[in-house]
Amino acid sequence: xWALYLAPAALRPSAVTFVTLACSSTLDIIGVVASAIxxxxxxxxxxxxxxxxxxxxxxxEEGRIFGFLGANGSGKTTTIRMLTxxxxxxxxxxxxxxxxxxxDAAKVRARVGVALQEASLDLVMTGxxxxxxxxxxxxxxxxxxxxxxxxxxxxxxxxxAADRRVGTYSGGMQRRLDLAAALVHxxxxxxxxxxxxGLDPISRNTIWRYVEDLNRNDGVTFxxxxxxxxxxxxxxxxxxxxxxxxxxxxxxxxELKASIGADVVTVRLEDRNAQPDRALAAVKAIGGLxxxxxxxxxxxxxTKDGSSAIAPIVLALNEAxxxxxxxxxxxxxxxxxxxxxxxxxxxxQDREPEGVEGAAS
Amino acid sequence: xxxxxLDVYQLTLRSLREVVRxxxxxVQNYFIPLFFFAVTVGALGNVxxxxxxxxxxxxxxxxxxxxxxxxxxxxxxxxAMVTDIExxxxxKLLLTPTPRISLVLGRLFGDGxxxxxxxxxxxxxxxxxxxxxxxxxxxxxxILILAxxxxxxxxxxxxxxxxxxxxxxxxxxxxxxxxPLLFLAPAFAPKxxxxxxxxxxxxxxxxxYILEGMRALISEGWDWEKIGAALLAIAVLAAINMPLALWxxxxxxx
Numbered sequence: 305x306w307a308l309y310l311a312p313a314a315l316r317p318s319a320v321t322f323v324t325l326a327c328s329s330t331l332d333i334i335g336v337v338a339s340a341i342x343x344x345x346x347x348x349x350x351x352x353x354x355x356x357x358x359x360x361x362x363x364x365e366e367g368r369i370f371g372f373l374g375a376n377g378s379g380k381t382t383t384i385r386m387l388t389x390x391x392x393x394x395x396x397x398x399x400x401x402x403x404x405x406x407x408d409a410a411k412v413r414a415r416v417g418v419a420l421q422e423a424s425l426d427l428v429m430t431g432x433x434x435x436x437x438x439x440x441x442x443x444x445x446x447x448x449x450x451x452x453x454x455x456x457x458x459x460x461x462x463x464x465a466a467d468r469r470v471g472t473y474s475g476g477m478q479r480r481l482d483l484a485a486a487l488v489h490x491x492x493x494x495x496x497x498x499x500x501x502g503l504d505p506i507s508r509n510t511i512w513r514y515v516e517d518l519n520r521n522d523g524v525t526f527x528x529x530x531x532x533x534x535x536x537x538x539x540x541x542x543x544x545x546x547x548x549x550x551x552x553x554x555x556x557x558x559e560l561k562a563s564i565g566a567d568v569v570t571v572r573l574e575d576r577n578a579q580p581d582r583a584l585a586a587v588k589a590i591g592g593l594x595x596x597x598x599x600x601x602x603x604x605x606x607t608k609d610g611s612s613a614i615a616p617i618v619l620a621l622n623e624a625x626x627x628x629x630x631x632x633x634x635x636x637x638x639x640x641x642x643x644x645x646x647x648x649x650x651x652x653q654d655r656e657p658e659g660v661e662g663a664a665s
Numbered sequence: 666x667x668x669x670x671l672d673v674y675q676l677t678l679r680s681l682r683e684v685v686r687x688x689x690x691x692v693q694n695y696f697i698p699l700f701f702f703a704v705t706v707g708a709l710g711n712v713x714x715x716x717x718x719x720x721x722x723x724x725x726x727x728x729x730x731x732x733x734x735x736x737x738x739x740x741x742x743x744x745a746m747v748t749d750i751e752x753x754x755x756x757k758l759l760l761t762p763t764p765r766i767s768l769v770l771g772r773l774f775g776d777g778x779x780x781x782x783x784x785x786x787x788x789x790x791x792x793x794x795x796x797x798x799x800x801x802x803x804x805x806x807x808i809l810i811l812a813x814x815x816x817x818x819x820x821x822x823x824x825x826x827x828x829x830x831x832x833x834x835x836x837x838x839x840x841x842x843x844x845p846l847l848f849l850a851p852a853f854a855p856k857x858x859x860x861x862x863x864x865x866x867x868x869x870x871x872x873x874y875i876l877e878g879m880r881a882l883i884s885e886g887w888d889w890e891k892i893g894a895a896l897l898a899i900a901v902l903a904a905i906n907m908p909l910a911l912w913x914x915x916x917x918x919x
Contacts, residue, residue: 388760389760390756390759390760390918410762413760413761413762414762418757418760420753420756420757420760421753422753424752424753424754424756424757425752425754425757426679426749426752426754427752428682428683428686428687429679429682433679433682437675437676437679438757438761440671440672440675441672441675441758441761441762441763442761442762443668443762469686485757
């Protein structure tokens with residue numbers, strides 16, 4: 305009991321939680337867990353009429369890791385900017401830790417930690433100076449600042465580089481510093497905008513570990529956007545897939561994968577000039593398949609029993625004189641969920657837009 | 666309130682630290698005014714008594730150098746602010762609980778302090794080359810204060826442009842606009858020798874009064890009327906630029 309009492313505020317069950325519970329009849333409360341982030345009909349229109357975020361609803365419970373998945377330009381960053389008070393919603397409302405992001409913007413800011421895209425740091429400052437300034441602006445008690453900054457530098461493994469200028473840091477080091485900067489005031493809710501994009505696998509893993517530890521040991525709620533399905537799959541308790549400003553699917557990764565309710569047979573056609581239309585028609589004619597789509601140079605088939613569907617598919621394509629390069633059978637992944645909901649692969653969008661045709665399911 | 670003041674203090678320190686670490690930015694603020702000072706004194710110094718009845722042209726030219734240095738120094742923040750915006754660091758600052766105004770004040774005070782340092786160096790060089798100071802030692806301090814206040818008032822203009830546009834070129838233009846203001850004031854000769862149109866423009870130009878206030882301290886002594894006019898002119902500049910900067914800040918955070 306004493307140990308709990310003496311623990312830093314961030315480790316104790318927060319009194320704020322109960323206050324929020326007691327006086328937030330308008331908030332959605334599921335059981336006894338308060339919502340950390342709630343959005344209703346959140347919209348942002350950039351002049352003249354680009355709806356970057358086009359009416360989204362969110363209910364994110366405390367202590368969860370929420371993954372916001374989407375390609376570039378799907379509205380992830382705009383959503384984060386609205387939830388963290390950097391951008392005003394055109395319509396709709398949102399609360400973070402019970403505070404309205406427009407009316408109580410200052411209270412929201414004091415309660416959340418944010419690491420924006422591409423590690424937005426001052427290259428002329430040293431790592432230590434960055435954290436010291438951050439700690440002071442977040443009103444960390446003066447006596448604790450040095451200690452806290454020292455601890456954070458150790459946690460993100462930047463002790464040796466602490467007194468070097470940020471400009472000399474590698475991409476991975478900058479991200480780690482940025483993450484530490486988001487944590488100086490021990491926020492209960494942390495927003496991370498593409499925390500690992502452009503990082504090598506080792507650095508990526510390191511960031512993932514920090515997020516998992518903070519979530520598991522300290523109950524910190526994370527809202528993170530990502531283009532990496534693997535990241536969402538590994539970290540997130542719940543995932544929302546964003547496409548053109550709207551949420552097209554939402555749920556636990558396992559649920560989403562199960563919702564496809566099918567195996568995935570991918571048939572790669574022999575060359576890019578093959579006739580996907582003909583292939584599509586031929587495979588659809590088989591019947592009994594859950595869904596058939598053309599993606600790039602492949603025909604993707606969703607079906608209850610993949611292994612027994614392969615033979616008819618290959619036969620049908622052979623009859624239609626479509627040459628087949630490769631056939632693969634797989635359990636559904638988040639990528640398949642994404643593909644099913646949006647009609648394209650997420651990472652493929654980074655490189656080039658693909659011609660996409662979909663068959664009705 | 667105390668928290669906000671501490672924030673401003675920290676942000677001012679940050680602004681000053683940047684300059685110490687990137688001294689190349691600062692060199693021009695010393696070099697350009699002193700170069701102009703040297704060449705105008707070299708060109709006009711010998712004829713100034715016959716032409717304008719000015720015995721000590723160095724004393725006459727000194728405030729021009731000071732204002733050039735001050736305007737250069739006061740333009741640094743605008744560029745630094747644009748860099749912060751481009752790097753996304755400005756967003757990081759906006760995300761902290763500090764009131765928005767402290768982000769602007771931190772930059773302004775940083776500029777103000779740098780302007781005082783630049784002015785001190787220019788005054789020392791001037792003193793070595795015989796500009797003199799009729800108002801005595803306190804006159805030096807008065808000029809440092811006037812220059813610092815001018816720096817604060819002028820910096821708001823560049824900050825407004827930086828916040829509104831986020832463009833480095835535009836922020837530079839904020840500095841360039843000072844040149845017409847300076848040369849539409851009695852920079853090279855007393856106003857009485859100007860053509861009527863230029864004399865009129867000089868009369869409505871606030872920079873004229875700041876120049877004349879500093880000049881009075883150097884060549885005449887404590888002329889309170891002129892010093893008061895200089896302070897008033899600085900207040901007018903501040904009254905235009907500060908609301909502009911705050912408006913631009915609000916616009917950026919909407």
